[in-house]
Amino acid sequence: GAGVSQTPSNKVTEKGKYVELRCDPISGHTALYWYRQSLGQGPEFLIYFQGTGAADDSGLPNDRFFAVRPEGSVSTLKIQRTERGDSAVYLCASSLERTASPVGANVLTFGAGSRLTVL
Amino acid sequence: LAKTTQPISMDSYEGQEVNITCSHNNIATNDYITWYQQFPSQGPRFIIQGYKTKVTNEVASLFIPADRKSSTLSLPRVSLSDTAVYYCLVASYGSNYQLIWGAGTKLIIKP
Numbered sequence: 419g420a421g422v423s424q425t426p427s428n429k430v431t432e433k434g435k436y437v438e439l440r441c442d443p444i445s446g447h448t449a450l451y452w453y454r455q456s457l458g459q460g461p462e463f464l465i466y467f468q469g470t471g472a473a474d475d476s477g478l479p480n481d482r483f484f485a486v487r488p489e490g491s492v493s494t495l496k497i498q499r500t501e502r503g504d505s506a507v508y509l510c511a512s513s514l515e516r517t518a519s520p521v522g523a524n525v526l527t528f529g530a531g532s533r534l535t536v537l
Numbered sequence: 538l539a540k541t542t543q544p545i546s547m548d549s550y551e552g553q554e555v556n557i558t559c560s561h562n563n564i565a566t567n568d569y570i571t572w573y574q575q576f577p578s579q580g581p582r583f584i585i586q587g588y589k590t591k592v593t594n595e596v597a598s599l600f601i602p603a604d605r606k607s608s609t610l611s612l613p614r615v616s617l618s619d620t621a622v623y624y625c626l627v628a629s630y631g632s633n634y635q636l637i638w639g640a641g642t643k644l645i646i647k648p
Contacts, residue, residue, distance in 0.1 A: 422580075453638075460624055460638030461581065509580050521586070524571050524628040526636070528580025 420444075422529035424510050430535045431500055439495040439532045443512030449523060450493050452485055453509040455531070461509055467493060468515065500536045507531040541625045546643040555612045557642050559625030562606050569628045570601060570608045574621045575641070581624060585610070620646045 423442040431437050443450050448469050453461035463477040469490045478484070482500075487493040497504055509531045514522035543559040561570065569588055573581040585592060587599040587608070598611040612619055622641040629636075 458640070460640050462638070463636070511580065521569065524569050524586050525583045526573075526581075528582070530578070531580055 422510055422512055422527050424508075424529035424532050426532055427530065428533045428535075430537065432537050433500060433502060435500050435536075437497045437500055437534065439497075439508050439510075439534070441493045441495070441510030441512075441529060443491065443493070443510070444527055445491075446514075447512035447527070448490065448515040449513045450487060451511040451513075451526065452493070452495050453511065455507045455509055464495070464508075497534075500534075502536050505534055505536045507533050540637060541627060541639050543623075543625050543639060543642045545640065546645070548645050548647060549615055550647050551616055552614055555615050555619070555644065555646075557610045557612075557623055557625075557644065558607060559610070560607045561625070561627050564605050564627055565629060570599065570605075571626050571628055571636075572597070572599065572610050573624045573626065575624065576621050584623075586628070615644075615646050617646050617648060620644060 422444060425440045429437055450467040452464040454464055455461045465472055465478055465485050466474040467487045470487055482498045484496045485493060495508060509528055511526040511528040513526045516523040541559050541561045549555045569586050571586040572584045574584050575581040585594055585597050585599045587601050589601050592599045600609045622643050624638055624641040626636045626638060
């Protein structure tokens with residue numbers, strides 16, 4: 419697509435529920451990132467995909483968080499047993515793959531984010 | 538991973554040139570410096586990147602001294618629509634690739 423698309427734009431859920439956030443990256447971008455952003459803070463790295471595999475998941479806060487990218491395009495961030503502290507804007511970004519374009523890989527295109535509110 | 542330090546906030550006026558300086562003392566040889574802009578309720582948007590000396594595009598200029606321990610983003614003739622948060626990052630090449638984001642610089646442009 420023309421840009422990075424994230425759905426839903428807003429999600430309100432109750433504590434303990436399961437949520438899925440979807441990211442549709444730019445066509446041809448093999449690198450995909452998930453970030454989390456709280457009010458007044460910079461984005462916090464969660465996970466980085468290179469193709470279908472998670473190249474770096476060191477930012478996932480605990481085992482309630484999981485992300486997949488089964489066909490190397492669309493990615494889903496899954497949060498189990500949500501807690502109030504999970505409330506944030508979840509940002510997805512995509513870029514060219516590093517070995518194909520080392521400089522282009524630094525140019526991340528972000529979606530508008532999914533705002534998650536856990537009551 | 539190179540950590541960056543930049544001012545928390547800055548004010549300026551329409552038509553002025555704004556310079557935002559970022560320090561990145563432990564930048565590595567192969568690292569690039571990148572800057573992003575973020576408006577409320579939007580994801581960050583790439584502005585410019587550079588390795589050394591000066592880079593200019595249609596939006597901004599980036600000045601990087603020889604030691605590369607700092608960089609300055611220059612926005613010429615700002616307008617009210619340039620009010621945003623600006624992030625300086627170092628893109629580190631390693632076995633794992635991460636961009637470490639600080640809190641950014643909140644730039645407010647006044648009429």
